[in-house]
Amino acid sequence: MSDHAGLREAEDDLLPPAEWGREPASPGSRAAWMFGVLAVVLVGGRIWLAPHVSARALDAWSTIFVAVCVQALPFLVFGVALSAAITVFVPASVWRRVLPRRTGAAVPVAGMMGAVLPGCECASVPVAGGLMARGVAPAAALTFLLAAPAINPVVLVATAVAFPGSPEMVAGRFAASLIVAVLAGWTWLLVGKGEWIKAPSRPRADPAAGRLEAFGQAMRHDVMHAGGFLVVGAAAAATINVAIPADRVDAVAGIPVASVLLLALLAVLMSICSEADAFVAASLSQFSTTARLAFLVVGPMVDLKLIALQAGFFGRRFAVRFVPLTFVLAVSVSALVGGVLS
Amino acid sequence: MSRAAQSMLLVLIGAAVLWITVGSGEYVNYVRPGFRYLLAPAAIVLLVLGAAGVRREWRGTRDDDHPAEHGHDHSRGPRVAWLLCLPVLALFLIAPPALGSFTAARGTGRTAPPPAAPTEGFRPLPRTGAPVAMSMGEFIGRGYLAQTGDPASLQGVPVRLTGFVAPGVKGEGGWRIVRLKIACCAGDAVPFPVTVRGLPRPPSDTWVQVVGVWTPPATGRSRTVVQAVRGRSLQKIEKPRTPYE
Numbered sequence: 001m002s003d004h005a006g007l008r009e010a011e012d013d014l015l016p017p018a019e020w021g022r023e024p025a026s027p028g029s030r031a032a033w034m035f036g037v038l039a040v041v042l043v044g045g046r047i048w049l050a051p052h053v054s055a056r057a058l059d060a061w062s063t064i065f066v067a068v069c070v071q072a073l074p075f076l077v078f079g080v081a082l083s084a085a086i087t088v089f090v091p092a093s094v095w096r097r098v099l100p101r102r103t104g105a106a107v108p109v110a111g112m113m114g115a116v117l118p119g120c121e122c123a124s125v126p127v128a129g130g131l132m133a134r135g136v137a138p139a140a141a142l143t144f145l146l147a148a149p150a151i152n153p154v155v156l157v158a159t160a161v162a163f164p165g166s167p168e169m170v171a172g173r174f175a176a177s178l179i180v181a182v183l184a185g186w187t188w189l190l191v192g193k194g195e196w197i198k199a200p201s202r203p204r205a206d207p208a209a210g211r212l213e214a215f216g217q218a219m220r221h222d223v224m225h226a227g228g229f230l231v232v233g234a235a236a237a238a239t240i241n242v243a244i245p246a247d248r249v250d251a252v253a254g255i256p257v258a259s260v261l262l263l264a265l266l267a268v269l270m271s272i273c274s275e276a277d278a279f280v281a282a283s284l285s286q287f288s289t290t291a292r293l294a295f296l297v298v299g300p301m302v303d304l305k306l307i308a309l310q311a312g313f314f315g316r317r318f319a320v321r322f323v324p325l326t327f328v329l330a331v332s333v334s335a336l337v338g339g340v341l342s
Numbered sequence: 343m344s345r346a347a348q349s350m351l352l353v354l355i356g357a358a359v360l361w362i363t364v365g366s367g368e369y370v371n372y373v374r375p376g377f378r379y380l381l382a383p384a385a386i387v388l389l390v391l392g393a394a395g396v397r398r399e400w401r402g403t404r405d406d407d408h409p410a411e412h413g414h415d416h417s418r419g420p421r422v423a424w425l426l427c428l429p430v431l432a433l434f435l436i437a438p439p440a441l442g443s444f445t446a447a448r449g450t451g452r453t454a455p456p457p458a459a460p461t462e463g464f465r466p467l468p469r470t471g472a473p474v475a476m477s478m479g480e481f482i483g484r485g486y487l488a489q490t491g492d493p494a495s496l497q498g499v500p501v502r503l504t505g506f507v508a509p510g511v512k513g514e515g516g517w518r519i520v521r522l523k524i525a526c527c528a529g530d531a532v533p534f535p536v537t538v539r540g541l542p543r544p545p546s547d548t549w550v551q552v553v554g555v556w557t558p559p560a561t562g563r564s565r566t567v568v569q570a571v572r573g574r575s576l577q578k579i580e581k582p583r584t585p586y587e
Contacts, residue, residue: 056444063438067372067528069429073359074377074384081387162526216394223388224348227355228422231429237529282530 052243061242068234072276076226079154079275084218088211103137107185110140111178114147124148125309138197143185146326149274149300150177159296162278168341169293176297176337180329187325198315226275229305233272237280240266259291260338264331267299274300290338297334302327343423349395351426356388358430368433370584371440373527440585442547443508446520446533466495473500473553478521478534479587485536485556485569496556500574503536504582507548510537516570517543519552524586534587541573551577 098113099106114124128145132138149155151174163169253259263284272280277299281292302323311319343351362368363381373381432438464484467474476484481501488496505521516539522531538552554571 054444056442059439060441060444062432062436063371063441064529066429066432066438070359070362070369070372070381071377071527071529073355074380077384077387164525216391219391220345220348220352220395223352223391224343224423224426225420228420228425231425232422234429241529279526279529282526285530285532 057242061238064241065234065238068237068276068279069231071279072230072234075154075158075275076223076230079152080219080222080226082154084215084222088215088218099136099140103139103189104186106137106140107143107189108182110136110144111147111181111185114144114149114178114181115151115153125306125313129313132197137189138194139185139189139192142188142322143181146184146301147178147181150174150181150297155274155278155300158275159278162282169289169296172289172293172334172337172341173296176293176330176334177300179337180297180301180326180333183329183333184322184326187329188322192321195317196315196321197318230272230276233270233276233280236270237272253286253288253291256288256290259287260294260331260335263287263291263295264298264327264334267295268303268327270299270303272299272303288338289342290335293338293341294331294334298327298330301330343421345395346399348423349392349399351423352388352392353396354392354430355426356385356390356392358433359385360389362433367583368437370586371438371528374524374586375584440581441522441528441531442506443520445522445531446506446508446518446535464495467499469499471500473502475502475504477587478503478505478519478536479523481536481556482534482569488556489559489567489569493558497558498555500553500555501571502551502553503571504551504579505534505536505549507544507546507550508533508535509546510543511568514568514570515539516541518568519550521587522585528586531586535568537568537570538573539570541576544576544578549579549581551579 099109124145127148128141131141131144156170156174159170159173160167252262263281267277270277270280277296281295284292284295287295307319307323310322314322359381362372363378363385369378369381464480464487481503484496488494503519505519508518508520510517514537516537518535519538520533520535522528523534524531538554539557540554541552544550552571552573553575554573557570557572559567559570
């Protein structure tokens with residue numbers, strides 16, 4: 001749970017604190033805890049880390065860190081621009097008109113519709129909330145939420161650029177992500193209960209400030225949210241690249257099940273924007289295709305920032321059920337699809 | 343994070359990316375050269391977006407009663423966005439150099455697979471005795487073909503290789519000339535090493551041009567052996583404009 005507490009601290013102007021129903025720790029005890037953790041990190045770092053850090057290692061770290069940021073930036077900017085254009089210029093009621101009346105049939109259609117929202121996961125959560133608020137069945141809106149960040153054209157093009165000469169990675173990502181999204185939607189339709197979701201109370205209001213202004217506002221918002229997390233992901237990727245001994249990663253990379261689980265877990269922890277994660281996956285070249293596919297499928301559906309966003313929009317009771325469901329589905333489906341591909 | 347701070351941060355990021363792309367050309371240390379066509383427009387979009395925001399703040403036409411959409415107010419950015427300062431600071435203050443022998447040494451356990459020959463095959467080498475300049479990838483590909491097929495295709499032809507110096511591996515003798523190959527960005531760099539024998543070793547990370555002749559690997563070694571040259575001459579050079587292959 002410490003992850004959740006940490007996230008809440010970083011995001012407390014993003015999430016309403018009341019949602020978390022948590023007793024605020026007194027400032028004194030929190031400071032004591034922070035100090036204790038800091039002391040442990042410093043002592044541990046001095047013993048285990050300091051002998052291995054050299055100027056050349058730091059140089060390599062900063063180069064890879066900047067490289068991942070620079071590489072992902074154009075995709076982030078253009079993805080956010082397209083997403084903002086659709087959010088501002090396409091009213092949400094259009095989505096409802098397009099969807100079939102029967103929810104069971106609406107789920108796969110909503111999944112396919114995810115292919116036309118070129119955004120990252122930060123964009124899809126608010127849009128899914130807006131869809132629910134305008135009467136779209138939750139199962140269909142959730143399928144859209146899962147599919148949109150993974151199978152849209154910007155992400156698929158980024159994946160194709162990151163894996164030159166292996167189109168099966170793009171096809172595998174598309175197929176596995178769509179299957180997971182539809183399965184999750186149908187599962188929610190069968191066993192989900194309405195009261196688990198705290199429907200967003202406020203529908204998206206059209207700002208009176210004019211469309212162009214709203215467009216700029218939406219873009220700025222998405223760049224700020226996604227960009228910050230991208231920096232976290234780039235730092236994590238650079239650290240893994242420089243700090244973890246290659247032979248140890250290679251040892252795990254050789255074990256089929258462990259490597260898939262390790263990369264799935266990394267995808268959750270690193271919280272990389274789906275427009276950029278293909279480049280990080282490509283850099284993990286010692287892992288099998290299946291493991292990297294799991295990284296690409298899990299990342300846009302379950303990660304730390306998404307858990308925080310989902311809990312913020314739909315409530316904690318929703319998140320504790322939906323997140324494990326998605327994670328298990330994503331890992332098993334990508335293992336199956338990866339097995340077919342390789 | 344206030345809206346003014348967001349806008350100014352966007353201007354900073356856009357300016358930094360535009361500078362390394364069209365100003366200093368440092369971007370080739372991080373990504374492939376072709377990426378400038380994506381980087382420059384993205385930087386301009388960020389600059390325009392930020393400048394529009396700054397201009398609006400300047401004029402004081404803030405709409406503070408702007409309705410809070412879906413649960414949180416859009417006008418305030420999340421604190422995590424401050425992290426976007428880090429890459430900008432790194433670019434301006436550290437100016438991270440191209441990857442070098444540190445990264446090359448980390449990849450010694452796993453050698454990159456030899457690059458495939460072009461579909462029509464490598465062109466036959468001229469037999470004039472003058473050194474033939476070729477990329478490390480091409481040399482390793484030709485070496486692999488010569489090792490598995492016809493050794494005469496490469497034997498006896500002097501080649502000129504360009505790369506940086508890295509220490510050799512025990513039991514191999516000599517030192518290594520290395521060029522890193524990137525598919526997208528420096529995060530996925532794999533080393534293309536060639537062992538150089540018969541020449542004194544310059545300090546690590548020095549950029550050099552080596553003229554040498556391919557030496558066939560000892561028979562019975564595995565196929566993914568590092569190709570080697572018997573060096574004839576060595577010239578120190580400036581770092582090439584594009585440090586990666």
